[in-house]
Amino acid sequence: MNIIEELEWRDAINQQTDAEGLKELTNEKSISLYCGVDPTGDSMHIGHLIPFMVLKRFQLAGHRPVILIGGATGTIGDPSGRQSERSLQTLEEIQANVDALTAQLKKLFLTEGDNQMRMVNNYDWTHKINVIEFLRDYGKNFSINTMLAKDVVSSRLDSGISFTEFSYQILQSLDYLHLYQHEDVQLQIGGSDQWGNITSGLDLIRKKEGSEAKAFGLTIPLMLKADGTKFGKTAGGAIWLDPDKTTPFEFYQFWANTDDRDVVKYLKYFTFLTKERIDELAQKVETEPHKREAQITLAEEMTRFVHSEELLAQAKRITAALFSGDIKSLTADEIEQGFKEMPTFEATKEAKNIVDWLVDLGIVKSKRQAREDITNGAISMNGERISDVGLEVSEEHAIGGRFIIIRKGKKNYSLVKMS
Structure with missing residues (x-):
């Protein structure tokens, strides 16, 4: 099965600039392709993974992927999918995010072997271009009329868009041109919101390299859950x-x-x-x-x-x-993970009667209710049912000296941190 046919079976293709041409090219030879991510935060979420999983599939099919970290484009802000301007981060914040994403992507995708993925940072070539070169060598190749017609820009005309974000598609186009010229990259992939940026890059390549230049674009569908809400x-x-x-x-x-x-x-x-x-x-x-x-x-x-x-x-x-209910089998670190979203209370390490302890923490509303719940077997501590209203709760009951798990009834769990 050709890689394009596999992606079609996986319903992982939204748009292609030349479906037949790309299928023919990938049948003929191993190609280089790229996908980028801007360092807007210090971690990716699962929505970011989608195009990179496609990149990995190309690698497994014998192709040569390039991961691009947007150290330059991240300073500008991609207007795609937004109705308002981004707040610009400091260069120090962006660099910290670059370092974090680089480490994350290396861990996930870079493996030993001949077909190893490569990583690049667009800051490495973009920061060398001065404003005159940018305007003369690149800006001259972009029509304002065409840029305004792109969905990413046209959707922002009513609410407003700065020249900074307006110029984002030029910078991303410059990336594709650079990778085409220096890394033999012939395909850019991205989310469906990147279609306008990808086609702008292809236009720039053909203006600079000639109309016969073999370069392609492919986008992945927007993923929604069955109930219509956003995935992830x-x-x-x-x-x-x-x-x-x-x-x-x-x-x-x-x-x-x-x-x-x-x-x-x-x-x-x-x-x-x-x-x-x-x-x-x-x-x-x-x-x-x-x-x-x-x-x-x-x-x-x-x-x-x-x-x-x-x-x-x-x-x-x-x-x-x-x-x-076998809570005692867990370590303190596992308790912290498993009960992270459950109601949390803090208790001192001094010994205290179970009835007073439950009421003082606010787990049970009254001493009468606490005694009744204990007597009826409705209270469990660390997975074991409590029946003694005279029990003294102390640090010795805490798993790893840190946590006590109280269950009231069948489903009401509380995490007590010993401080």
């Missing part, structure tokens, strides 16, 4: 790749809780499973949806890819402990 967003915010922002357990749970209507699509987009295996899982969704085999497979594949086999095992261990 939850009530708690974005799902980050940085484990300090989204823990591996939270990351695993996001994928494990995928709607049946979305799971096959995500398996195609995000995993490197074979067509046969995905078809098999799709059948399981239809015939045995209660087993959630497709969701569990998706969660395992993604957590292993983004984090590691070790952190996948940890996420599954936390999941199993929460399901079974």
Whole structure:
């Protein structure tokens, strides 16, 4: 299966500038291609992963991907998909983000071998161009009328767009020209909102290199969940790749809780499973949806890819402990991950009667209610039911000396931090 045919099967193509020409080129030889990301933050989220997973598929098919970090374009701000101006970051903030994203992308995508991905930073060639060269050598090749007609600009004309953001497409076009000339790059890929920037780059290449220059553009569809909401967003915010922002357990749970209507699509987009295996899982969704085999497979594949086999095992261990109630089997660090979003209270390490302790923390409203709940077996501590109203709670009860987990009833968990 040709790489373009595979992407079509995975429903991973939105637009192409020359579908037949690109398929023919990728059949003929191994090509270089690129995808970029601007350092607007110190971590990517799962929405950023989509074009890079396509880049990885090209690599596995024998092609030569280039990852571009927008150290220059990040100082300007891409107006794509926005209705207002970005707040410009300082150069120091941008550099810190460049360093963080570079480390993240290297960990995910750069492997040893002959077909290794390359990484470049567009600041390396852009900062050498002075304003006169920019206007004469590049600006002269762009028609204001054409730029205004691009969706990314036309959608902002009512609310306003600065010259800074207006010029973004010129800088991104310059990137494609530079990579075409110096890295033999013949394909740029990006999200559907990058179509205007990609076609601007192709226009510049043909004006500079001739109309017969073989260069192509491909975009990936905008991903929405089955309920119409934006992919990758939850009530708690974005799902980050940085484990300090989204823990591996939270990351695993996001994928494990995928709607049946979305799971096959995500398996195609995000995993490197074979067509046969995905078809098999799709059948399981239809015939045995209660087993959630497709969701569990998706969660395992993604957590292993983004984090590691070790952190996948940890996420599954936390999941199993929460399901079974075997809280004591977890370490303090695993407790912190698994109960991060649950109601949290702070207690001192001095010993205190369980009834007073529960009321003083606010877990139970009154001493009468606390005694009644304990007597009825409705209170569990670290997975063990409490029946003694005279119990003295102390630091000795804390897992790792740090946390006590209280469960009231069947589902009401509270995390108590010992301070």
